[in-house]
Amino acid sequence: MKILIVDDDPLVCQSLQVLLSREKDMEVIETVNNGAEAIGYCQHTIPDVVLMDIRMPVMDGTQATRQIKQDWPQIRVMMLTTFQDEQSIRLAILAGAEGYLIKSTEVSGMAQQLRTLVAGTSVLDGEVLKRLMQPEKEEIQQLTPREKDIAELVVQGLSNREIAEQLFISEGTVRNNLSIILEKLQLRDRTQLAIYYWRRI
Template sequence: MIRVLIADDHPVVRSGLAGMLAVEPDLEVVGEAADGEEAVALATGLRPDLVLMDLRMPRMDGAEATARIAREVPGVHVLVLTTYETDTDILRAVEAGATGYLLKDTPRDQLVAGLRAAARGESALSPSVARRLVQQLRGGDERLTTREQEVLALVARGLSNVAIGRELYITEATVKTHLLRAFAKLGVDDRTRAVTVAIERGILPGA
């Protein structure tokens, strides 16, 4: 059972999401937060598997709340679900440690699939968000950094984000950031495809 905390300042949105997730046999909504501070407090107390996080909220915004949760409640994944897809919003959320970034107009089946993937620590990105990340990371050079290549090589060996963090002496949130940046540069949205494309391009050695 995947335990989910919903953080959104609109009661109707929270209610709608809770109702949508209630019909899924493997998902359980364990709490609702109306702002970022409440999201951090509930994440600390309830320790859900996943926080479904809005970005624009009073008292503390979603990016700051994501960073606090990543720092103070390790093991709790955050999936940003927002109407906003500006470059600044996306990069702030990713750098804060968000596992994924989906838009509120994402079709229901894709949202639920993304939620399950994020709960496993896998990245979930809306296609338009992935494109914006690619554009943002284009500084005239889309090559993977040495660290991004190291992370992908360990993904290819079948290691989880936690295990990769241990291997490279970095936090799980940092592993996710490197993965999301690698996904954006490779134009993919999941781990398996990232490894496949990296091998095809000669970035990683083939089997």
């Protein structure tokens, strides 16, 4: 198993590299310090698993995960972080991460979770993963399919420009739809929209 470690703390990178390399079936092929470097590395070498921190300079783990899963869907992404807050977990899963571990996890347990991930099984319960990725339909039934698509991308942290590029529509269309979404749900701004979704998933 080839592992790429992404963390802005050199000590964390070094420690994980030493500990995981002791596992006979694991090889840490590189350590990098932010999401942009992770994407750059994947352009010439494809790891089996990326161990990804969430909060990093230049590009955070959520943004990097979204890009990696879009360009190389075969790569498995395991978030490894000290942050256990609900928002961080939900955004990571929405970005495409298949697993979420806390840095205090014992290495033996982490190694087993990585094996499970590479075998094709999420480290999260299937129903939990499903609920994290898709709000209950009855809560958003008043939105059109296009409005739902835009709302979900807003919740994932994409800008109007990024949403427009992904959905092949204009930024003006995104802005107009977002105004309609906020009016329908009686919300004030993008932050309230995100909170609305998090409470329903």
